[in-house]
Amino acid sequence: MLLPHFLTICALLCASVVLFQTVIAESTYYQLITGMAGGSSSNNTVTQEEGHIPPIFYGEQWATLNVDGWEERDIPVFFGDENALLRKGAGMRFNSRFCGQGGRTVLSAHVTAHFYELETTKIGTHITMDTKYGKYVYEVVDTLIFHYQDNSALSPKEDEGETLFLYTCYPRKNGYQFKKQRLALICRKIEGKEWKTYG
Amino acid sequence: MKKVLSIVSACLVLVGVVAMMVAPVSAATPKEDIIAKAKELIPAAYQAEYLPLLENVLQQVEVDSEQAAAVIKNMEAAKAAVKEDKGDSMSDYTNAEQKAVLAEVKDACTTLGLTCEITPAENPVHKGDVDFYVYKGEQKIADIDFDVKKTNTSVDYTMITVAALLVVVAAGAAVYGKKLVASR
Numbered sequence: 001m002l003l004p005h006f007l008t009i010c011a012l013l014c015a016s017v018v019l020f021q022t023v024i025a026e027s028t029y030y031q032l033i034t035g036m037a038g039g040s041s042s043n044n045t046v047t048q049e050e051g052h053i054p055p056i057f058y059g060e061q062w063a064t065l066n067v068d069g070w071e072e073r074d075i076p077v078f079f080g081d082e083n084a085l086l087r088k089g090a091g092m093r094f095n096s097r098f099c100g101q102g103g104r105t106v107l108s109a110h111v112t113a114h115f116y117e118l119e120t121t122k123i124g125t126h127i128t129m130d131t132k133y134g135k136y137v138y139e140v141v142d143t144l145i146f147h148y149q150d151n152s153a154l155s156p157k158e159d160e161g162e163t164l165f166l167y168t169c170y171p172r173k174n175g176y177q178f179k180k181q182r183l184a185l186i187c188r189k190i191e192g193k194e195w196k197t198y199g
Numbered sequence: 200m201k202k203v204l205s206i207v208s209a210c211l212v213l214v215g216v217v218a219m220m221v222a223p224v225s226a227a228t229p230k231e232d233i234i235a236k237a238k239e240l241i242p243a244a245y246q247a248e249y250l251p252l253l254e255n256v257l258q259q260v261e262v263d264s265e266q267a268a269a270v271i272k273n274m275e276a277a278k279a280a281v282k283e284d285k286g287d288s289m290s291d292y293t294n295a296e297q298k299a300v301l302a303e304v305k306d307a308c309t310t311l312g313l314t315c316e317i318t319p320a321e322n323p324v325h326k327g328d329v330d331f332y333v334y335k336g337e338q339k340i341a342d343i344d345f346d347v348k349k350t351n352t353s354v355d356y357t358m359i360t361v362a363a364l365l366v367v368v369a370a371g372a373a374v375y376g377k378k379l380v381a382s383r
Contacts, residue, residue, distance in 0.1 A: 004376030011369035046261055049228065055258050058340045079255075082342045086350065094343050095252035103251060108348045115350070148347045156247050169351040179351050198254050199234040 051196040053098055053133050063099070063131040065090055065107070070117045077129070081108050090114055090166075093154060099129050099136040099164070100195040104156035106165045111179075115168035119183060127164060127187055136192030138164045144184040145170060153184070162189040229267035230257045236271045240278045245287050252343060256333060259340045260311050269310045277303035287345075290327025308333060313340070320344060 046055040056062045056079050063077040081091030090109040097103030109115040121140060129136040146153035156163070163186055170183035227235065234254060241249050262270075280299035285291040292300075301317060308315040313333050320328035333341035 004372045004379060007372035008369045008376065011365045011372060015363075015365035015369065046259060049230075052258070057259055057338075058342065080342055081348055083349075086348065091348070094255055094341055095248050095345070097251050103247075108350050110350050112351060146347075148349075151345050151347060154345075154347060167347075167350070169349075174351075177351065178349075182347055182350070197234075198228075198230045198257060199238055199250055 049196075052198075053100060053195045056098065056132070058094075059085065061089070062092075063129045066128045066130070067117070067121060068126045069121070072114055072117060075109065075114045077107060086110060096154075096156075096165075097162075097197075098195075099131050099189075100134065100162075100193055101197050102162050102194065103197075104160060104163045104165050105129075106154050106167070108167050111168040111170070111172045115166065116172060118166060118168050118185060119170065119172050121185055126190075127166075127185075129164065129192075133195075134193050136164075137190050138187035139190050140185050141188045142186040144186060146182055146184065148180050148182055153182075163187060164189070229262045229264045230254075232264075232267045233257065233262070233270055233274075236274055240274055242284050248287070248345065252341075256313075256341050260313065260335065262311060266310050270307045273303040273307040273310070288327060289329055320346070 048054045058080050060079050061076045062079050065075040065077050066073055076089035078085040078089055078091050079094075081093050085091040086109060090107045092098075093106035093108070096106035099105055111118070123140050123142070125140045127138045127140065129138070144153065154165070154167075165184055165186055167182045167184035169179040170181045171179070234250065234257075237250060237253055238246065277300045280303070281292065281296050289297055305315055313335055315334070316332045318330050318332075320330050328344065328346065331341070331343040332339060333343075
């Protein structure tokens with residue numbers, strides 16, 4: 001007699017927990033409210049070495065991205081590209097270079113959020129990265145469509161120089177569906193200070 | 200006149216020698232030493248991926264010359280453990296080679312006051328993919344995988360589907376319960 005009621009209550013409780021964990025707890029607003037949002041701890045201090053960019057800690061927002069012609073403005077850019085960071089903005093691949101270090105800076109973001117307009121961005125468009133150590137301007141010089149299992153597409157090519165590589169899922173018209181392709185914009189640096197690396 | 204010229208020349212040479220002796224020689228920093236050794240040991244084909252990775256860890260920590268020397272020894276031991284270049288994926292190497300290299304990596308992390316964790320990839324794209332984490336105390340300073348990111352949405356639709364099914368079960372149980380009550 002009581003079994004159906006018991007089943008109802010249990011099922012509703014389980015559904016609530018799953019929904020909370022999956023959607024609400026992962027939302028930016030919830031994280032802001034509970035103080036879970038934000039970058040790295042301020043307890044980590046490292047001396048800035050001469051000629052090098054200031055230390056940037058994992059999870060820290062180190063830049064803001066703006067693309068000419070986009071409605072989306074001031075996209076936060078984080079160091080690292082784990083899921084929790086991609087929920088908040090664009091994530092920088094850990095084994096890529098920071099702006100000004102002479103290599104490739106690889107950024108990714110969700111096509112349903114911050115990089116929705118990537119697909120309609122034209123060659124010649126200017127992109128600005130306002131970093132914590134200076135401003136960098138890039139120009140889109142090429143686009144690339146690659147398979148999601150092709151990690152090599154993210155690696156810099158020989159003699160590529162300093163570039164910004166922005167990528168997201170493709171095509172965007174498929175909405176939230178899992179996509180096997182990625183679209184990238186390859187951008188060449190046209191303005192910004194050079195910094196040393198350790199090698 | 201000749202004597203004057205030779206004295207002046209000798210003085211100029213002497214000044215030049217002294218200037219060279221006191222001129223500041225830019226010494227490599229401990230982090231530069233580590234990267235220089237990495238450049239020597241890592242095959243050229245993989246340097247574009249691994250050197251930025253190593254630098255991005257090092258720029259988040261302080262390293263003195265003793266620590267650098269110890270880390271360099273770990274790097275040399277790791278290189279010695281791998282008999283030949285079989286590829287850039289861990290799964291390309293034998294268990295013994297993987298174990299030996301990981302032991303040196305963990306030891307190097309300990310030297311720098313860090314801990315590291317290697318786990319099977321949460322979202323593997325290739326067979327044998329791993330996720331590599333580095334911590335400084337409680338704080339994560341690296342979350343490394345080499346994969347292309349999933350960038351369609353941040354919402355986990357599998358869990359949404361499970362939640363929806365549970366709601367359907369709950370509704371079904373409620374309706375069944377009502378019918379039971381009505382039949383009495």
